[in-house]
Amino acid sequence: MKKMILTMVAMLSMTTAFAEGETANMVSNIEAYEMNINMNKLSDALNLADDQKEAVENIHYVFNTEMTYAVQYGNTDRDALVKRAINTDVKRMSYVLNEEQMHKYLMLLNATINNRGLNK
Template sequence: MKRLFLLVVAVLSMTATFAKDEKVNNVNNVEAYDMTVNYYRLGETLGLNIDQLEAVEDIHRTFCADMMNAANTNKDDRQAVVEKAINKDLKYMHYVLTDNQYRKYVMLLNVTLNNRGLNK
């Protein structure tokens, strides 16, 4: 009886582990598209003035929403939606930032996308 109980516990543990790993993979995929940042630190890094910081926050919130939409898009269309969101973000940021700030922003964005596996 004791062996049967241990066998049942072992089987349930393995099943729970596999289900947990599958759920973690889905969560990690969605978390990769969460592009929220600390705007204060971004402003310090880029050397933004108060007006630029407000504009960057608005633009980046839109970018975050576009990336979350990409996370919920079907797999076939996802890359196109991500590219469109990135291009739109870069276009708007170019209007607000100076050339030096824009170069730093592009570098930070590329590093972030590479680290999250979204830049293919």
């Protein structure tokens, strides 16, 4: 009887540990889509003027919202929503940034997307 109870406890603890790992993977997956950035550092990196900074902040807020929204869908729909969000962000940024700033922004965006494993 003692062996049976110990076996049951061991199996429950392994199941719990396994389930915890899945939850952690899910959380890290969701966190990959959160595009919160330090706007002051981005502003410094791109040498933004005050009016540009405000516009970039607004555009990035919409981009972050669209990326967070994409997490709620399945993989196929999610990939399409992420691609659309990125394309929309790049198009909007191109209206605000000059050519040199846009080049830097694209490098930063591409590095961020690659580092988070969103580029497939």
